[in-house]
Amino acid sequence: MNTYRIVFAGPIGAGKTTAIGALSDVPPVTTEVASDEAVAAGKATTTVAFDYGQVLLDSGDVVQLYGTPGQARFDFMWPIIADNALGAIILADNSRADSIARTLDYVREFAPRIVAGNCIVGVGRTETHPTPTVDDYADALSAAGFELPVMAVDVRSREHALLLLDVLLARLEAVRHVE
Numbered sequence: 001m002n003t004y005r006i007v008f009a010g011p012i013g014a015g016k017t018t019a020i021g022a023l024s025d026v027p028p029v030t031t032e033v034a035s036d037e038a039v040a041a042g043k044a045t046t047t048v049a050f051d052y053g054q055v056l057l058d059s060g061d062v063v064q065l066y067g068t069p070g071q072a073r074f075d076f077m078w079p080i081i082a083d084n085a086l087g088a089i090i091l092a093d094n095s096r097a098d099s100i101a102r103t104l105d106y107v108r109e110f111a112p113r114i115v116a117g118n119c120i121v122g123v124g125r126t127e128t129h130p131t132p133t134v135d136d137y138a139d140a141l142s143a144a145g146f147e148l149p150v151m152a153v154d155v156r157s158r159e160h161a162l163l164l165l166d167v168l169l170a171r172l173e174a175v176r177h178v179e
C-alpha cells in the first residue's frame with residue numbers, strides 16, 4: 001500500500017475546502033474562521049491553516065488531501081504542506097477577472113515544490129462564467145512553459161472532483177514509468 005500526498009491550491013473561494021469535503025472518505029479536518037477577506041469573496045469563513053481529508057483508492061492506496069490556505073499572509077504554510085507532495089490541484093475561480101493570471105501565480109509557486117511538477121488546473125464556475133475558456137488557460141500556461149491539463153470542474157460534485165484526482169494520478173503513473 002502506498003500513501004500519496006496531494007495538495008489543493010488556489011485563491012479564496014476557488015473551492016479547495018469544498019473539493020476536499022467532496023472527496024474525503026473520512027470527515028475532513030478543516031480550520032475555518034470568520035474573515036473579512038472571505039466575506040469579500042462571497043462567503044463567511046476561510047481556511048487559516050489547512051484542510052485535510054483522505055481517499056482510499058480501489059488499489060488500496062491512500063491519497064492524503066491537503067488544502068492550502070488561500071490568504072497570502074498564511075503563505076508560510078505553503079512549503080510545509082506542499083514540499084515533496086506528489087501532485088497539486090490548482091483551482092481557479094472563473095468569475096474573477098484576473099483568474100488566468102492568478103492561476104499562473106499559483107502554478108509558478110507550487111509546480112517547483114511538487115515531485116516532477118505534477119500539477120493539474122481545475123476551472124470552476126464555468127456554468128455562470130464560460131469565458132475565459134479552458135483553452136485560454138492552457139494557452140497561457142503553455143506560453144509560460146507549463147504543459148498541464150486544464151479541466152472545467154464543479155468541485156461541489158464528487159464525480160468532478162474524482163475526475164481531477166484521476167487525471168492527476170494517471171499523470172503520476174506516467175511519470176513513475178519514465179523515472
Ligand SMILES: Nc1nc2c(ncn2[C@@H]2O[C@H](COP(=O)(O)OP(=O)(O)O)[C@@H](O)[C@H]2O)c(=O)[nH]1
Pocket residue numbers: 010011012013014015016017018019043046047070123124125126127153154155156
Ligand atoms: N456556482 C458554483 N459554485 C462553486 C463552484 N465551485 C465551488 N463553488 C462554491 O464556491 C465556494 C467555495 O468555497 P470554499 O470551498 O470554502 O473555497 P476555498 O476558499 O478555496 O476553500 C463554495 O460555496 C462552493 O459551493 C462552481 O463550479 N460553481
Ligand SMILES: [Mg+2]
Pocket residue numbers: 016017018046047051067
Ligand atoms: Mg478553504
